[in-house]
Amino acid sequence: MKVTIWNEYMHEKSNPTVAEVYPHGIHNAIKEGLLEYGIEANTATLDEPEHGLTQEVLDNTDVLLWWGHTGHGLVQDEILERVYQRVLQGMGLIALHSAHYSRIFTKLMGTSCSLLWRVANEKERVWVVNPGHPIAQGLPRYFELEKEEMYGEFFDIPEPDELVFLSWFQGGEVFRSGCTFRRGHGKIFYFRPGHETFPTYYNSYVRRVIANAVRWVAPEPGLVPLETIRPPFPAQEPVPGRNN
Amino acid sequence: MKVTIWNEYMHEKSNPTVAEVYPHGIHNAIKEGLLEYGIEANTATLDEPEHGLTQEVLDNTDVLLWWGHTGHGLVQDEILERVYQRVLQGMGLIALHSAHYSRIFTKLMGTSCSLLWRVANEKERVWVVNPGHPIAQGLPRYFELEKEEMYGEFFDIPEPDELVFLSWFQGGEVFRSGCTFRRGHGKIFYFRPGHETFPTYYNSYVRRVIANAVRWVAPEPGLVPLETIRPPFPAQEPVPGRNN
Amino acid sequence: MKVTIWNEYMHEKSNPTVAEVYPHGIHNAIKEGLLEYGIEANTATLDEPEHGLTQEVLDNTDVLLWWGHTGHGLVQDEILERVYQRVLQGMGLIALHSAHYSRIFTKLMGTSCSLLWRVANEKERVWVVNPGHPIAQGLPRYFELEKEEMYGEFFDIPEPDELVFLSWFQGGEVFRSGCTFRRGHGKIFYFRPGHETFPTYYNSYVRRVIANAVRWVAPEPGLVPLETIRPPFPAQEPVPGRNN
Amino acid sequence: MKVTIWNEYMHEKSNPTVAEVYPHGIHNAIKEGLLEYGIEANTATLDEPEHGLTQEVLDNTDVLLWWGHTGHGLVQDEILERVYQRVLQGMGLIALHSAHYSRIFTKLMGTSCSLLWRVANEKERVWVVNPGHPIAQGLPRYFELEKEEMYGEFFDIPEPDELVFLSWFQGGEVFRSGCTFRRGHGKIFYFRPGHETFPTYYNSYVRRVIANAVRWVAPEPGLVPLETIRPPFPAQEPVPGRNN
Numbered sequence: 017m018k019v020t021i022w023n024e025y026m027h028e029k030s031n032p033t034v035a036e037v038y039p040h041g042i043h044n045a046i047k048e049g050l051l052e053y054g055i056e057a058n059t060a061t062l063d064e065p066e067h068g069l070t071q072e073v074l075d076n077t078d079v080l081l082w083w084g085h086t087g088h089g090l091v092q093d094e095i096l097e098r099v100y101q102r103v104l105q106g107m108g109l110i111a112l113h114s115a116h117y118s119r120i121f122t123k124l125m126g127t128s129c130s131l132l133w134r135v136a137n138e139k140e141r142v143w144v145v146n147p148g149h150p151i152a153q154g155l156p157r158y159f160e161l162e163k164e165e166m167y168g169e170f171f172d173i174p175e176p177d178e179l180v181f182l183s184w185f186q187g188g189e190v191f192r193s194g195c196t197f198r199r200g201h202g203k204i205f206y207f208r209p210g211h212e213t214f215p216t217y218y219n220s221y222v223r224r225v226i227a228n229a230v231r232w233v234a235p236e237p238g239l240v241p242l243e244t245i246r247p248p249f250p251a252q253e254p255v256p257g258r259n260n
Numbered sequence: 261m262k263v264t265i266w267n268e269y270m271h272e273k274s275n276p277t278v279a280e281v282y283p284h285g286i287h288n289a290i291k292e293g294l295l296e297y298g299i300e301a302n303t304a305t306l307d308e309p310e311h312g313l314t315q316e317v318l319d320n321t322d323v324l325l326w327w328g329h330t331g332h333g334l335v336q337d338e339i340l341e342r343v344y345q346r347v348l349q350g351m352g353l354i355a356l357h358s359a360h361y362s363r364i365f366t367k368l369m370g371t372s373c374s375l376l377w378r379v380a381n382e383k384e385r386v387w388v389v390n391p392g393h394p395i396a397q398g399l400p401r402y403f404e405l406e407k408e409e410m411y412g413e414f415f416d417i418p419e420p421d422e423l424v425f426l427s428w429f430q431g432g433e434v435f436r437s438g439c440t441f442r443r444g445h446g447k448i449f450y451f452r453p454g455h456e457t458f459p460t461y462y463n464s465y466v467r468r469v470i471a472n473a474v475r476w477v478a479p480e481p482g483l484v485p486l487e488t489i490r491p492p493f494p495a496q497e498p499v500p501g502r503n504n
Numbered sequence: 505m506k507v508t509i510w511n512e513y514m515h516e517k518s519n520p521t522v523a524e525v526y527p528h529g530i531h532n533a534i535k536e537g538l539l540e541y542g543i544e545a546n547t548a549t550l551d552e553p554e555h556g557l558t559q560e561v562l563d564n565t566d567v568l569l570w571w572g573h574t575g576h577g578l579v580q581d582e583i584l585e586r587v588y589q590r591v592l593q594g595m596g597l598i599a600l601h602s603a604h605y606s607r608i609f610t611k612l613m614g615t616s617c618s619l620l621w622r623v624a625n626e627k628e629r630v631w632v633v634n635p636g637h638p639i640a641q642g643l644p645r646y647f648e649l650e651k652e653e654m655y656g657e658f659f660d661i662p663e664p665d666e667l668v669f670l671s672w673f674q675g676g677e678v679f680r681s682g683c684t685f686r687r688g689h690g691k692i693f694y695f696r697p698g699h700e701t702f703p704t705y706y707n708s709y710v711r712r713v714i715a716n717a718v719r720w721v722a723p724e725p726g727l728v729p730l731e732t733i734r735p736p737f738p739a740q741e742p743v744p745g746r747n748n
Numbered sequence: 749m750k751v752t753i754w755n756e757y758m759h760e761k762s763n764p765t766v767a768e769v770y771p772h773g774i775h776n777a778i779k780e781g782l783l784e785y786g787i788e789a790n791t792a793t794l795d796e797p798e799h800g801l802t803q804e805v806l807d808n809t810d811v812l813l814w815w816g817h818t819g820h821g822l823v824q825d826e827i828l829e830r831v832y833q834r835v836l837q838g839m840g841l842i843a844l845h846s847a848h849y850s851r852i853f854t855k856l857m858g859t860s861c862s863l864l865w866r867v868a869n870e871k872e873r874v875w876v877v878n879p880g881h882p883i884a885q886g887l888p889r890y891f892e893l894e895k896e897e898m899y900g901e902f903f904d905i906p907e908p909d910e911l912v913f914l915s916w917f918q919g920g921e922v923f924r925s926g927c928t929f930r931r932g933h934g935k936i937f938y939f940r941p942g943h944e945t946f947p948t949y950y951n952s953y954v955r956r957v958i959a960n961a962v963r964w965v966a967p968e969p970g971l972v973p974l975e976t977i978r979p980p981f982p983a984q985e986p987v988p989g990r991n992n
Contacts, residue, residue, distance in 0.1 A: 104615065104616055104660070106880055123614060124614040124615075125614055126611060126612040126613055126614040126687055127592060127612075127687050127688050128592055128688060141432055141434075143412075143413045143414075143433070143434050144413070144414060145413045145414060145415070145436065146419075146930070147414055147933055147973070148838055148930060148932070148933035148934060148935065148967065148968070148971065149930075150968050153968040153969075153970065153971065154970065157413075157414065168387075169387045169388070169389045169401075169426060170387075170388060170389060170391055170401065171389070172592070172688055174662060174665075174685065174686065174687060175390075175422065175423070175665055175686060177662075177663055177909075177910070178419065178909070179419070179423070182413060182426065182434045182436075183434070184428060184429075184432055184433065184434045185428075188385055188428055189387070189428065190385075190387050190426045190427070190428045190434050192389065192426075197662065198662065198663060198878070198880060198881075199614055199615050199662060200615050200616060200660055200880070201879055201880035202880060203880065235880065236880070236882050236885040237885075238885065238886065239880065239885065241879070348859065348860055348904070350636055367858060368858040368859075369858055370855060370856040370857055370858040370931055371836065371856075371931050371932050372836055372932060390686070391689055391729070392594055392686060392688070392689035392690060392691065392723065392724070392727065393686075394724050397724040397725075397726065397727065398726065416836070416932055418906060418909075418929065418930065418931060419909055419930060421665075421666070421906075421907055422665070441906065442634070442636060442637075442906065442907060443858055443859050443906060444636070444859050444860060444904055445635055445636035446636060447636065479636065480636070480638050480641040481641075482641065482642065483636065483641065485635070629920055629922075631900075631901045631902075631921070631922050632901070632902060633901045633902060633903070633924065634907075635902055645901075645902065656875075657875045657876070657877045657889075657914060658875075658876060658877060658879055658889065659877070663878075663910065663911070666907065667907070667911070670901060670914065670922045670924075671922070672916060672917075672920060672921065672922045673916075676873055676916055677875070677916065678873075678875050678914045678915070678916045678922050680877065680914075
C-alpha cells in the first residue's frame, strides 16, 4: 500500500506558534503516526514542482492524505484535475480538518462545505457513532482533545454514506467529524480534528483513526476501474438478447 | 389527515412531579401543540380497551405519535402487530423520546435501540444538520432546552435514511436526535426530546418540529399499498413479456 | 410555486425526426404535461440571452427542470455558477435523461456521471422500488416505454439519498432511473427516460413522475437559507455558553 | 476467521431434482466454494440439536451464512434470539436467496421482506453498481446465470446502506440483488441468487461474491462490543465535565 501525505506546509513556515508545534511540518507528524502502525508514507508539499503530485507519484499512490488551509487557492487546475481523476479511478482520499474547503474535497462533494468555526482553545470530545466500522476500531466510546478549534453545524456536505464520529465542543456546538463517501471507484474519509496550532496529530487516538482510515480508503488489491466512458461514446458490444 | 397521539399515561398518574408538569397527560400537551398548527388529533392510552388502538382506529389513522416508557412491556402482542402492519402499509409513525425502547420502534428498527442516559437537569441544544428538510422548517440554526434528560451515543439504530437534528448536552454527550426511516410504505421519524419531568412539549420549537413531522410522515394522499406477499406465496399474475 | 423548464433546444431544430416528435421543443411538451397537473411553468433555452437564466429569472424560480445533450459544453461558466448557487440555496433541480452529463448535474454530483448507452428502439420498464415515496405516487408497480434509448450501469454517481425507480431494458441492462440527492438546501431528482427521438414526454406515467417530482423538489415554503460562510471567514457571533 | 454455513437442508432430502444438483447439500457446495479462496468453514443444519447453533458454536463464529426456505417457521425462538444477539455484537451475517424470508433476516430488517417471484428457468444478469466495493472485486461489469428463479421488485427492505448488485431478468423484472446493512456492531449482506433447483453455488462468479462477502462482513479483529444497555437502565458512570 503506497501512501502519500500532502500538506500545503505554509503555516509552519510563517507562524512561530505552529512551527513550535510542528517543527517538521504537519505532514511529518502524520507520517510518524502512521509508522507506529507499520504504514510507510511519502510526503508532498505545495511548493514542490507540480505540488509534488506528478502523474507518476499519483499513479503510484493508493491513499492520499490532504492537509490544506490558507493555500487552497494556490493549487493549480491541472494538479486538481489529476488528483480528481485518480480518486474516481480508485485512489483513496483522506481530507483532514481545514481540507473541508480544499478544491479537491469541494469538487468531489459538489457543495460549499461551509461550516461554523471558532478558535477558543476549547475542549472537543469525539464520539463513536458507528462502533462496528473499521475506522472506529480500537477506540473507546469517545476520546478528548483538550484544546482544538471548533467546527460547528450546519456542515454543508452531501449526506455521508456512513457517519463514524460526532464531535461535542465545550462552547455548545456539534459536528459530523468522521464521514465516509464513495465517488467513482474511490473511497473518501473526512476527519475533522487537526488545527495547526494544537498538537492534535501527536494524539494517540487521532493517530489510530488516521491509520484505520488509510486502510479503509485503500483500493481493493487488483482493482481494475471500469473504462471511463466519455463522449464521443464508444460503440457498445452487442449483447445476447438485445433487440437490434 | 387523521392523527392519533398515543401515550402510555402512567407517570402522570403516579408521579406528582410529572402530574404537575402535565396535569392532563403528555398526550394532551402534544395535542394542544398540534392545534397551534391547525392539526386536529385524537388521543389513545394504554389502559383503554385494546390500548385505544382498535383496528378501526388504526385504519382511520394517517399518523400515529407514540410516547411510552415504563409501560413498554405492557403493550399486547396483538396490538403491536396491528400497529406494525399499518406502518408497513403507509401509516406514518413518530416515536418520541423514551419510545426509542418501545416494542413498535425496536421491531421496526431491528436493533436494540440502546443508548446512554442521565437525568441531571442539564441543558440541551438541538442543532439542525439538514436545513432544507421539511421537518426543519421554521427553526433557527439551533434551539435550546434549558433542562432535559441526556441521551448519548452510541444510539444503536440502523443508519438513518436522513439525519435532521443533532443534540449537544452540557455534560459532554452528543446524540442523533432527529432521524427519518422508511419501512414498507410508511415513514418514521424519531425525535429525542421529551422527558416526563420537563415541560418540553410546551416548548414552541419542539411543537414546531412535531407539527412539521406530522406533515412529513403522513402518507401521500391516495396511497395504495402494493399487495402484501406472504408465504404461502400466491401465484403471480403473468406479466406481459415474461418468458413462460 | 414557480417552475422554469430549461431545454438546450438544439436537436429539435436540426434533426427532422426530433422536430416531428417535438415540433415545439421538448420544453413545451414538458410544460404541457405539467399543466395537466395544474402546474404552470415558464421555459428558457440555450440561445436566449444568458440562456434565459438571468439572475432575476433564477431568483424567481423554485424548481428548475434541465434537458441538455449536445450543447452541454456551450453553457457559460457564469450561468452555471448562478444555477449552482441557487440549488445550494434551496431551488429544486430536476435533471432529465442526457442531463446526466450536464455541467450543472456533474458539478453537483462530483463524479463523472458516465454510463452505458445504446439507441436500439428497445423496450424499457420502469419499476417502482420505493412505493411510499411522494415521487412514486399514482403509479403502478411498473410502467413501460415501448421504445427508448438504453442507459446501463455502472452509472457513476454518488450513492443516491433515495432510490425511487429502477429500469429494465430489453437488451439486458438495468439502470437506477429515479434518484434523489440533497445538496446544500436544495433537492435534486434525476429521471432517466426522455431520448429526443421518442415521444416519452407525452407518456402519461412520465408526466405523472415529473409532476410529482416538481412538487417534491420544491423548497419548503418560507425556506430561509443559512448564511453562506465563505473565506475569508467572518467573525462568528459569540453564543451563550461558549467558553471565550 | 471462523465461518459457519447454516442450511435448513430439507429440499435436498425430499426433492430428487435438488438432490441431484446438491447431493451433499447446499451448505457443502458453499463450503467447497469458500475453500477455493482459502476460507475454511463449518456447517450446521436445522435438524441438528439446537439447529447446530449452540451458544458455543456462535461464540466461535465470526461469519454466519444462512440458507433457508421451507423451514423458516421451524427455527426455534431461542436459537433465533441467540443468532440475533450475536449479530448485534458484531458477527457478520450473509443471507442467501430465500433467506430473505428467514426469521433472522426479517427480524434484523424490521420489514416484511416480501418480493415478486417466478420459477421459469429464465436468465439472470447480475450487474455491478458499486465497482469499488470490496464485495464486487474481481468481477466483470456483469455476470450471467443461465437459469435462475426470478425475484422482482418491490423488495420490501429498508433502504440498504450500500447497493452492490442489481439483477436483470429475462422476463422483465429487476431486483436489488446485493445489499449491505449494519445492525448493532454487525455487518449484513443479502445476496439474491441460489434457488435450490439450479447449480448456482457452483458458479465461479457466485463463489467469488460469497468469498468477498465473507471477508467484508467479518468483524474487525479485536472488536469489543460496547456494553449492551437494557432496561432497567444501569447507573451510568460519571464522566469528566458532566454537570452533576
